[in-house]
Amino acid sequence: MRLRWIAAPVAAVAALAVVAFGVRDTEPAWSSAWATAVQYPIYQNWSAMGFSDQTVRQVVRLSQDGPQVRIRLSNRYGEYPLPVAAATVARSAGGAAVVPESVRALTVGGETAFxxxxxxxxxxxxxxxxxxxxAITLYFxxxxxxxxxxxxxxxxxxRATGDHVADPSATDFTEESQSWYYLAGVETLRAxxxxxxxxxxDSITEGFRSTPDSDQRYPDLLAAAGFHGPVVNAGAGGNRLIADSTVLGDNAIAxxxxxxxxxxxVGTAVVLIGINDIGLAGNPGPDGIVFPPVSKEQLIDGYRDLIAQARAARVRIIGATILPFxxxxxxxxxxxxxxxxxNTWIREAGAFDKVVDLELALAAPNDRTRLADAFDSGDHLHPNDSGYRAIATAIAPALAA
Structure with missing residues (x-):
């Protein structure tokens, strides 16, 4: 069971602005259908400035549907109470448009503002x-x-100026961003x-350099196959296994x-991480701080920590080898x-419940140090859409077994 937070209605915010009340989720029929890793605000998108008298509409594709849904919103890295004046959910009609008759108001504790x-x-x-x-629409x-x-x-x-949470038209949504804001997850009653x-x-799980708005990330492709159960994405660009960053965020262990x-x-975790620990070492980060060197022993200790956490929670953990670069x-x-x-340790130690050899699946035929041309997005680090499909194809048997 995990701690869940219920927000105060706006009418009570003066007394409760910095207080949230913890309750235990006792409804095991709910399961995650979509998720993302929440990160620090950054200056490259709308997050540094935040929002004021603005509506944000965000489109997500669920990996499973059910008769009812509920939305998880996060103010994890917020400095102030987050007042949501109104929120809706609706069926996407493409772009910023939604199907008019599908618009439903979202509430917390029965209140439309929270x-x-x-x-x-x-x-x-x-x-x-x-x-x-x-389409999830929030007005601030x-x-x-x-x-x-x-x-x-x-x-x-x-993004649109003013209140457009119930507006089915895309007309007033004149600004675009390639990021999500405040969304943490969508849960459905298990169907x-x-x-x-x-x-x-990290960014490979996140799907970086896949075609935008096409759901070609490897977790999306696994979910679309339909016979492995729901698959959600907890990839985070720049994430490292054992070290935090003031810009790149919390380490994977944390x-x-x-x-x-x-x-x-959750029943299974698929872990593909480590390339940023290796590749960034010795290089200056976005904050100007040089990333420290990392050893094989440190990385192995990090994997063992993840494995121990998963075993304690009775969650199966599948390890994937690090891709060529x-x-x-x-x-x-x-x-x-x-x-x-x-990678040799991942394959041979027997520490993970199962291992998927993504190096073998995506490497060039005669050179295990580099991605095959057919799978390379062009930066020689991240796969393209075909590469992400190859990852999903390699992982699928491990999920089915």
Whole structure:
């Protein structure tokens, strides 16, 4: 069971602006149908300035549908209480448009306006499902301050001035962003069998450089196959296994519980992480601080920590080998040796419940140090759509077994 947060209605915000009340989720029929890793505000999108008298519409595709849904919103990195003046959910009609008759108001505790305390997560009341391609629309009357967000969504979000939460038209949504804001997850009443699989990792799990608005990330492709149960995405661009960053966010060990084990209905975690620990070492980060070197032993200890957390929660954990990266800005012979040593441990140690050899699946036929041309997005580090499909194809048998 995990701690859930219920926000105060706006009428009570003066007394409760910095307080949230914890209750235990005792409804095991709810399971995660869509998720993203919430990150710090950044200056490259709308999150640094936040929102004021603005409506934000965000489109997500659920990996499972059910008769009812509820939305998780996060103010994890907010400095101030987050006042949501109004919110709706509707069936997407493409772009910023929604199907008019599908628009449903979202409430918390029966109130159409609600507040999330700094550092808190809130869960809306349940509403009738609008279908798997869902538009979530939030209106903020007052300044929000910097916004908790997910930077590399590979999906378009839309912004309009004023209150347009119930507006089905796309006309007033004149601004676009490739990030998500305040969204943490969507939960559905379980409609079928199968535990939730959480894909956990860095920008490769996140789907960076896949085609925007096409749901070509590897977790999307696994979910679309339909026979492995729900699959949700907890990838975070720049994420490292064992070290935090003031810009790149919490390390994987620190966020594993909230982003994986706290997902309702989770049964399996697929872990693909480590390339940023290896590749960034010795390079200056966005904040000017040089990333420290990392050893094989440190990375193995990090994997063992994730495995121990998963086992304690009775969650199956599948480990994936780190993809080739020769030709990328990360590459050096020393870093390649470290990647090879770590992959050998992943394959041979028997520490994970199962292992998927993504190096073998995506490497060039005669050169295990680099991605095959057919799978390379062009930066020699991230796959293209075909590469993400190859990842999904390699992982699928491990989920089915």
């Amino acid at each position: 507040v999330a305390a700094p550092g808190a997560e809130i869960v809306t009341d349940a509403v009738e499902s609008v279908g798997p391609l869902m 009357t007052y300044p929000t301050g910097p916004a908790s967000q997910h930077g590399q969504a590979q999906a378009t979000s839309y 079928g069998e199968g535990d939730v699989t959480v894909a956990f990792g 966020r594993f519980r909230r982003d994986v084990l706290d997902q309702p209905g 020769a030709g990328s800005s990360f590459f050096s012979p020393e870093k390649e040796r470290l990647r090879t040593e770590v």
